[in-house]
Amino acid sequence: MTALLSAKGLSRSFGGVHAVRDMGVEVREGSITGLIGPNGAGKSTLFNLLSGVIRPQSGTVVYNGEDITTLAPFRRARRGMIRTFQLSREFGRLTVLENLMLSPQMQLGERLWPLFSRPSAVARGDAAVYGRAEEVMEIAALTPLRDAYAADLSGGQKKLLELARTLMIDCDLILLDEPGAGVNPALMGTLTEMIHRLNADHGKTFLIVEHDMDLIGRLCNPVIVMTEGTFLTQGVFDTIRDDPRVIEAYLGGMVDV
Numbered sequence: 001m002t003a004l005l006s007a008k009g010l011s012r013s014f015g016g017v018h019a020v021r022d023m024g025v026e027v028r029e030g031s032i033t034g035l036i037g038p039n040g041a042g043k044s045t046l047f048n049l050l051s052g053v054i055r056p057q058s059g060t061v062v063y064n065g066e067d068i069t070t071l072a073p074f075r076r077a078r079r080g081m082i083r084t085f086q087l088s089r090e091f092g093r094l095t096v097l098e099n100l101m102l103s104p105q106m107q108l109g110e111r112l113w114p115l116f117s118r119p120s121a122v123a124r125g126d127a128a129v130y131g132r133a134e135e136v137m138e139i140a141a142l143t144p145l146r147d148a149y150a151a152d153l154s155g156g157q158k159k160l161l162e163l164a165r166t167l168m169i170d171c172d173l174i175l176l177d178e179p180g181a182g183v184n185p186a187l188m189g190t191l192t193e194m195i196h197r198l199n200a201d202h203g204k205t206f207l208i209v210e211h212d213m214d215l216i217g218r219l220c221n222p223v224i225v226m227t228e229g230t231f232l233t234q235g236v237f238d239t240i241r242d243d244p245r246v247i248e249a250y251l252g253g254m255v256d257v
């Protein structure tokens, strides 16, 4: 399999802190690749560099053979690469359906104002967008919640909505930032199953940053380990878990892998 996303020599400092230094990463097409590391290892900064939220001070990011190092996030989205955020970014006073219908405009950098100034346009919507929203709600088990306000959803339901919103545009690569954070065990099963199905049945490639090792172990191959801003190792989860260098990196932070 070829690399859908590849980054080389990425570095980014904040003041004197080298959050990411000389970091390389490859995400194979069709994989669910995990990214782990102790607190402060640089995972979120790397995610921000890969998704274009911040620019690297050195290094390159290549997606689908194209150098996208300096492209804005919405331009990356237009090329088929979408990300979610650790804290869900839904509109609390809109329903699940309305959030989904707004999502393409948001992700593709189009103007939102006309939609808010003409709320009936959201309700009516474009037939194709409405149809896609119905499909996505089915995939994400959100159909029973279609008219619920996003603000009233549980933490786990918000994570499902966040993931569902990425499906509203035609994307190949989804970057998930801690999808399991704040999700109760019952919904964790639904979320894990959804990611698995999107990969196996819909051909989506994933890069997932996650602290929940159960989710990483169940879904991800390979698993990339970062520590102190840079690449430590990568491999299958069972090997990574027993690697003394990985244990040492985590034990420095007094956390079991």
Ligand SMILES: Nc1ncnc2c1ncn2[C@@H]1O[C@H](COP(=O)(O)OP(=O)(O)OP(=O)(O)O)[C@@H](O)[C@H]1O
Binding pocket: 014, 015, 017, 018, 019, 037, 038, 039, 040, 041, 042, 043, 044, 045, 046
């Ligand atoms: N905007 C910023 N300004 C200053 N320092 C920052 C900034 N962003 C990140 N850092 C620092 O860079 C280092 C890496 O942080 P980062 O959030 O990328 O790590 P992480 O692996 O995602 O951590 P966690 O697992 O706790 O979310 C940390 O020392 C952090 O304090």
